[in-house]
Amino acid sequence: MKHTHYIRQSYLFCKYRNYVLGIQKYITGRNVLEVGPNKGNLFAQYYPQTKKYTLLEPNGHFEKFYIKLQKKHPNLHYKIGGFEGYDADERFGAIVMMAVISHIRIGSQAIFDKIDSLLEKGGFLIVETNNTKRNLDVFDLLDRNYEKIEAKASYGGIIKWLRIDYRNVMIYRKP
Numbered sequence: 675m676k677h678t679h680y681i682r683q684s685y686l687f688c689k690y691r692n693y694v695l696g697i698q699k700y701i702t703g704r705n706v707l708e709v710g711p712n713k714g715n716l717f718a719q720y721y722p723q724t725k726k727y728t729l730l731e732p733n734g735h736f737e738k739f740y741i742k743l744q745k746k747h748p749n750l751h752y753k754i755g756g757f758e759g760y761d762a763d764e765r766f767g768a769i770v771m772m773a774v775i776s777h778i779r780i781g782s783q784a785i786f787d788k789i790d791s792l793l794e795k796g797g798f799l800i801v802e803t804n805n806t807k808r809n810l811d812v813f814d815l816l817d818r819n820y821e822k823i824e825a826k827a828s829y830g831g832i833i834k835w836l837r838i839d840y841r842n843v844m845i846y847r848k849p
Contacts, residue, residue, distance in 0.1 A: 782814075
């Protein structure tokens with residue numbers, strides 16, 4: 675549904691959604707990696723509350739948005755490239771992956787292994803399911819290896835009623 679994409683990326687919708695999700699407590703004061711951030715607006719309100727916020731996006735088209743965001747947020751960094759080949763010399767206190775699992779072109783075990791190598795001990799993974807079934811086995815691996823802190827619907831109220839989106843957000847902690 676094309677309208678879903680536009681609604682999901684609007685500034686006011688992102689503010690509402692972030693309020694409902696309540697993830698601020700998991701990223702405040704941490705070094706954060708967001709995979710597949712699109713224009714970077716979804717969690718922009720939280721950038722100032724983090725130690726460092728890194729955007730990892732395979733689509734170079736979005737770079738112009740990141741350059742603008744960096745002017746407002748000096749702790750914001752970005753890398754254009756895919757999750758599959760991403761190597762960092764740092765570990766992250768939180769990783770945010772909102773509806774990107776099905777776009778990653780490696781298997782579920784490889785996705786889990788990559789997350790595990792990037793997330794520091796005691797760090798949080800905030801991950802949203804996709805509307806497709808590709809790579810959803812990664813959630814079984816996360817359930818077996820990490821502590822599930824929260825699981826909730828991405829959207830409620832009118833958004834859920836209109837069936838604009840029906841995803842879930844899971845928050846895990848790496849032991």
